Amino acid sequence: MEPLNDDELNEYLRQWEAPNAPTGMRPPSDRPAWWRWLISGTIRVPVPAGLLAIVIIMLSVYWAVSARQATSAPGRTVTLADFEPVKELQPRIIRSGYER
Amino acid sequence: MTGTEFRSAFHEHKDAVYRFAWRMTSSPGAADDIVQDVFLSLLRHPARFDDARGQLRSFLLGIARNLALKRWREENRWDVLEDEQFVAEPVDLARGEISRIVGEAINSLPPLQREVLVLAEYEGFSAEEIARTVEAEVGTVKGRLHRARENLRRMLAPLKQANGRSLTSNGTLK
Numbered sequence: 001m002e003p004l005n006d007d008e009l010n011e012y013l014r015q016w017e018a019p020n021a022p023t024g025m026r027p028p029s030d031r032p033a034w035w036r037w038l039i040s041g042t043i044r045v046p047v048p049a050g051l052l053a054i055v056i057i058m059l060s061v062y063w064a065v066s067a068r069q070a071t072s073a074p075g076r077t078v079t080l081a082d083f084e085p086v087k088e089l090q091p092r093i094i095r096s097g098y099e100r
Numbered sequence: 101m102t103g104t105e106f107r108s109a110f111h112e113h114k115d116a117v118y119r120f121a122w123r124m125t126s127s128p129g130a131a132d133d134i135v136q137d138v139f140l141s142l143l144r145h146p147a148r149f150d151d152a153r154g155q156l157r158s159f160l161l162g163i164a165r166n167l168a169l170k171r172w173r174e175e176n177r178w179d180v181l182e183d184e185q186f187v188a189e190p191v192d193l194a195r196g197e198i199s200r201i202v203g204e205a206i207n208s209l210p211p212l213q214r215e216v217l218v219l220a221e222y223e224g225f226s227a228e229e230i231a232r233t234v235e236a237e238v239g240t241v242k243g244r245l246h247r248a249r250e251n252l253r254r255m256l257a258p259l260k261q262a263n264g265r266s267l268t269s270n271g272t273l274k
Contacts, residue, residue: 001190003253004260012256013221016202019128021118021135027110028140 101146110139113157116223117164123218124168126207134171138163154232161223162233165215172211186210186251190258198259205255213248216241 004012045053101109117138121131141163142149149159186209206214215234219225227245231238 001254001257001261003250003257005253006249008260009249009253009256010221012198012202012259013206013252015199016206017199018119018122018222020115022132025114025118025132025135027107027114028136028143 101142106139106143106146109142109156109160113160114139116157117160120161120218120223121164121168123203123206123222124165124211124215125171126203130168130171134164134167137167154229157223158225158229158233161219162235165234168215169211186213186247190255201259202256205252208255209248209251213244213251216244217248217252220245 114135118131118135121134122128125131138160142160149156206217209217216230219230219233225233227238227241231241
């Protein structure tokens with residue numbers, strides 16, 4: 001197939017038109033609203049710092065869960081069978097000072 | 101750069117930047133993003149523009165070019181930017197309008213050939229201006245432009261074969 005010559009190529013290239021920018025396009029602003037950052041902002045974190053943060057968070061959660069289990073562990077259940085009469089009473093009378 | 105100068109530059113050059121980005125990405129959404137990023141870069145780093153090195157339009161299109169290539173690299177991680185062995189396949193005339201066929205042929209060129217073609221043919225840049233914009237040697241630019249045109253000559257050859265047929269009012273072959 002015979003290639004196009006320069007004039008023919010130029011003629012075809014002219015037919016590929018591109019649109020202009022949309023009419024509503026506004027110039028960008030360098031100062032976005034602070035609250036917008038809370039919705040769409042990003043933070044770049046170096047990988048080592050990110051991994052360290054993940055490890056610290058996981059250890060904190062592990063310790064918190066372990067501590068809670070230790071404090072809320074059920075003690076031995078006490079029943080009436082564990083009570084028994086006193087074998088020897090040793091009464092001791094304590095008087096106040098002005099009764100002497 | 102004052103706020104007034106910045107707004108003036110935006111209104112003067114936004115269409116050229118948008119058209120270039122649209123031709124490089126084939127996507128209105130990507131072109132929108134690139135225009136915003138180009139002017140945001142100018143707003144944040146106005147000192148990077150040195151009018152002794154060229155016009156503001158060349159500088160802005162240079163930023164747009166870098167952003168378009170960055171997007172291209174993200175989408176085509178394993179392809180090379182300039183493929184000198186690129187084999188141009190003739191276009192399929194059944195695809196419809198001539199403008200669409202031409203656009204698809206240009207979009208199938210390797211990016212470094214496409215950008216010099218777009219800057220030369222559609223923005224009217226000289227080889228020297230293109231070289232400054234794409235940060236390449238003038239000889240390299242001329243070589244890329246030559247290869248781009250050679251590829252298009254072969255790709256669009258079927259249009260010549262169909263030249264006997266007439267064009268409809270909306271640019272399709274009948």
